[in-house]
Amino acid sequence: MLGNYKKWINRINAKQDVLTEDNVGEFMDSELPTKLTPTSGDTVLGRDSLTGKAVEIPTSSLGGSGGGSGLALGETESTAYRGDRGKTAYEHSIKTTGNPHNTKVEELTDVSGETTSITDTDVILKKEVVGELWKKISWANIKANLKTYFDNLYAPKSLNIKVTTPSSYVTGTTSETEVLKIEIPANSISDNSFLNMPILYLSKIGTNGNMNIKGKLSTSPTMPSAGTDQIFGYTNVPSANLSFGMNRIYIISEGVIKGFPFPVSAFSSSAANLNSFGSKAFDRTVTNYLYVSIQLANSADQARLEGIQLTNS
């Protein structure tokens, strides 16, 4: 084995003064050593750094497991660093995409304002949670959200409720009886507008006696008692049978609903006395209810609401 080494070294040094990668291939395989992994005590082929000639080097002079460099692994200036970690670090260092260091927008110093123009595809950033990353929002998305917001705020309202199915007959009691409840959804009535009641129609069959009719506009989900939240009220003079109709217009403005403070006429088959209505607070941004009630003079009478319409314009 060692004989082959010596032949090889002599051949190299006889053929050319300097051993290079180019002339290694000129030697026959049989002339190359067969033992490729030297052990302690072996001699390996090296190159003299001054003369360039091939020389034998005892493995004992090669140092530790650091290989040919003669340096041990470590993390100081006199040790060699692990190649696999070095490779990973190098590949990380040359990345130019994917925000490899998780840099946050607020840590950048070159973010400037843009006031000249903006297009649908432009993006701004939104941060929902402190400490989390910012998220992209396109200008097109912002416009869509603003449209929804302002449409709800300024879109013309159109309320038109018609009730043409008669209520059940009120009979057998002289208590004030609720015959209608209409829900007016929040924001379904515009501000600075009119609430119209083109028609309210009732009928009564029975004997002579006053019949009270009341309308109440309230946020209460149950009908208020007596005159609470009342916006109209009629008392019909005694009559056996009665057909009664009315129309009313109210003004909605700045949180108030205004009516007529003085008696007004109604369509009635017998005389009717109006309870006047001036104004009351009205919050159009919450759910309101219109109630209509009938109170009979005689429990044996029968009366019902035939129909009503409620509009806003």
Next chain:
Amino acid sequence: MEEILKTVIDKETGQELRAQFHDQLAENEMLIEALRTEPMENPYWDFANEVFYDKIITNEENN
């Protein structure tokens, strides 16, 4: 199906509040099946005798 008319009273005081065909009530209200048939100025329900009565409002109560 014909709707049944019922009377709504204050469940604490017995004061008559209204009559109605449905069963929706406020927290302080209760329904009774009895219907008042006589005119009264200030009707209340007598829980013990199960009758309506006209409660007289005195000057002290008004003040």
